[in-house]
Amino acid sequence: MSVKSICCIGAGYVGGPTMSVIALKNPGIKVTVVDLNQARINAWNDPDTDKIPVYEPGLGEVVGEARGRNLFFSTEVDQAIADADMIFISVNTPTKTYGEGKGQAADLKWIELCARQIARVSQTDKIIVEKSTLPVRTASTLKDILSNTGNGVNFQILSNPEFLAEGTAVEDLMAPDRVLIGGDDTPEGKKAIEALVNVYGAWVPRERILTTNIWSSELSKLTANAFLAQRVSSINALSELCEHTEADIDEVSRAIGADSRIGPKFLKASVGFGGSCFQKDILNLVYIARTYGLEDVADYWEQVIIMNDHQKRRFAKKIIKALYNTVNDKKIAFLGWAFKKDTNDTRESAAIYVADHLLFEQAAVAVYDPKVGAQQVYADLDYLNTRSSEENEKLLTVGTDPYEVTKGAHAIAVLTEWDEFKTYDWQRIYDQMLKPAHVFDGRNLLNAAALTEIGFRVHQIGK
Ligand code: NAD
Numbered sequence: 001m002s003v004k005s006i007c008c009i010g011a012g013y014v015g016g017p018t019m020s021v022i023a024l025k026n027p028g029i030k031v032t033v034v035d036l037n038q039a040r041i042n043a044w045n046d047p048d049t050d051k052i053p054v055y056e057p058g059l060g061e062v063v064g065e066a067r068g069r070n071l072f073f074s075t076e077v078d079q080a081i082a083d084a085d086m087i088f089i090s091v092n093t094p095t096k097t098y099g100e101g102k103g104q105a106a107d108l109k110w111i112e113l114c115a116r117q118i119a120r121v122s123q124t125d126k127i128i129v130e131k132s133t134l135p136v137r138t139a140s141t142l143k144d145i146l147s148n149t150g151n152g153v154n155f156q157i158l159s160n161p162e163f164l165a166e167g168t169a170v171e172d173l174m175a176p177d178r179v180l181i182g183g184d185d186t187p188e189g190k191k192a193i194e195a196l197v198n199v200y201g202a203w204v205p206r207e208r209i210l211t212t213n214i215w216s217s218e219l220s221k222l223t224a225n226a227f228l229a230q231r232v233s234s235i236n237a238l239s240e241l242c243e244h245t246e247a248d249i250d251e252v253s254r255a256i257g258a259d260s261r262i263g264p265k266f267l268k269a270s271v272g273f274g275g276s277c278f279q280k281d282i283l284n285l286v287y288i289a290r291t292y293g294l295e296d297v298a299d300y301w302e303q304v305i306i307m308n309d310h311q312k313r314r315f316a317k318k319i320i321k322a323l324y325n326t327v328n329d330k331k332i333a334f335l336g337w338a339f340k341k342d343t344n345d346t347r348e349s350a351a352i353y354v355a356d357h358l359l360f361e362q363a364a365v366a367v368y369d370p371k372v373g374a375q376q377v378y379a380d381l382d383y384l385n386t387r388s389s390e391e392n393e394k395l396l397t398v399g400t401d402p403y404e405v406t407k408g409a410h411a412i413a414v415l416t417e418w419d420e421f422k423t424y425d426w427q428r429i430y431d432q433m434l435k436p437a438h439v440f441d442g443r444n445l446l447n448a449a450a451l452t453e454i455g456f457r458v459h460q461i462g463k
C-alpha cells in the first residue's frame with residue numbers, strides 16, 4: 001500500500017519537526033499536522049519562519065520549503081483524520097499528576113481521546129502510528145477502542161517511537177541512527193509496516209530501518225531514554241567523588257569514553273539532566289516494573305532520578321555555601337534557562353529547580369537566556385507551586401542583556417551550555433560584579449583557567 005495522505009495529531013516538539021521532514025522528503029504525500037491549540041497552529045503558519053513555535057536549528061528552512069506545497073498545519077482535526085490513510089499520534093504523555101500512579105505513570109488521557117476521535121470520524125481503513133512515547137502494551141488499549149466502532153473500518157496499529165533530541169532535531173531526523181517500526185506479525189500488520197518503511201525509505205537507508213513486534217518497539221523507546229539518562233546520572237555521581245579527591249571528571253570521561261565498549265557520548269557531567277522526557281520515561285518504566293511486582297528492577301532505575309535530583313540540589317547548596325552560607329538579597333545571575341542549548345524548551349530544566357532552591361533562601365535571582373523570555377521563566381516557577389506568582393516576580397527578574405543581568409551580582413551560575421556564553425567579554429563582566437566574584441559553571445562550559453586569571457572564583461562540576 002502506498003500512503004497518499006498523512007495526518008499527525010499534535011504539533012509539538014516532535015510532531016512539528018518530524019512531519020516537516022517527512023513532508024520535505026516525500027513531496028507526493030500530503031501531510032497535515034493538527035492540534036487543538038490555535039495559537040500554536042497560527043505560529044506554525046506564520047509567514048516568517050523565525051516565528052514558528054519550536055526553535056530548532058535548520059527547521060525554519062525545512063518548513064519554508066514544504067509548507068503550502070504538501071505540508072499543512074491546521075486545527076481541523078476531524079477533517080484531517082477523515083482524509084488520511086495514515087495517522088500519527090504525537091500528543092503529549094506527561095507524568096500523571098492525580099489518582100493511581102500519580103507522579104510516576106504516564107497520563108494517557110490525550111492518547112485515549114485521540115483514539116476515540118479517530119474511531120468516531122473514520123470512514124475508511126487507516127494505519128495508526130504511535131509516535132508519542134508510550135508505556136509498553138498501550139497499543140492493546142488503542143486496538144480495543146478502535147476495533148469496537150462497529151462501522152467496519154479496519155485499523156492497523158504501529159509503534160514508531162521518535163529518537164530525536166531537541167537542539168539537533170533536524171539533523172537527527174535527516175540522518176537517524178535508526179528508525180524503529182513495530183507492528184503485528186500478520187499479513188495486514190506486515191503490509192502496514194511496509195507502508196511506513198516506504199515513507200522513511202524516501203531518505204533513510206533501508207538497513208537503518210528496524211522492524212520488530214509492537215511490544216518490543218514500545219519498550220525499546222523507554223529503555224533507550226533510561227540508558228541515556230543513566231549515563232548522565234552515573235557520571236554526575238562520580239563528579240561528586242571527583243570534588244573530594246582532586247580527580248577531574250572531564251579527564252575521567254575522556255579516559256572511560258575511549259573504551260569502545262563504553263563510547264564517548266553522554267558522559268558530560270552537568271548540573272543534572274532536564275527535558276520533557278528522561279524523568280517522565282524513567283518514572284514510567286519504574287511504575288510499569290512495580291505493577292508487575294518487580295521491585296528490584298524498579299528500585300534500580302529509580303536511582304537514576306534520585307541521583308539527578310541530588311545533583312541539582314547539590315549545585316544550589318554549593319552556591320549558598322560559597323557565598324558564606326547566606327544568599328539573602330544577594331544577586332545571583334543565571335546564564336541559561338533552557339534544559340540544553342539550541343532549544344527554547346524549558347521543561348524540567350535544571351535551572352528551574354536550582355532557582356527554586358535559591359529563592360527559598362531569598363536570593364535575588366536574575367535570568368538571561370538567548371531563547372527563553374520572562375513569561376516562560378515565570379510560568380515554569382509558578383508551575384512548581386512552591387510560592388505565589390507575586391513572590392516569584394518580586395524575587396526573580398529576567399533580562400535581555402547578559403551584561404545588565406550580571407551587573408552587580410555576587411555570583412554567576414551557568415545553567416545551559418549556550419555557545420554564546422563563551423564569547424562574552426568576561427573581563428567586562430568581572431569589572432561590574434561584586435567581589436569576590438564567583439562563577440558556578442554547571443556545564444563545565446567556560447575556560448576556568450582564563451576566568452581565574454581575570455580574578456573570578458570558578459566552581460565547576462567534578463573539579
Ligand atoms: P508537546 O507538548 O510539545 O506537543 C504535544 C501537542 O499535542 C500539544 O501541542 C497539544 O496541544 C497537542 N494535543 C494534545 N492532545 C491533542 C488532541 N486530542 N488533539 C490535537 N492535539 C492535541 O509534546 P512533544 O514534546 O512534542 O512530545 C510528544 C510525544 O513525543 C510525547 O509522548 C513525548 O514523550 C514524545 N517524544 C518527545 C521528544 C522531545 O524531544 N520532545 C522526543 C521523542 C519523543
Ligand code: UGA
Nearest residue numbers: 162163164165166232266267268270273274275277339340
Ligand atoms: C532525549 C534523547 O537524547 C532522545 O533520543 C529522545 O528522543 C528524547 O530524549 C525524548 O524522548 O524526548 P533530549 O531530552 O531532547 O533528548 O536531549 P538530550 O540531548 O538527551 O539531553 C537531555 C538532558 O541531559 C539535557 O538536560 C542535557 O543537558 C543533559 N545531558 C546530556 C548531560 O547533562 N550530559 C550529557 O552528557 C548529555
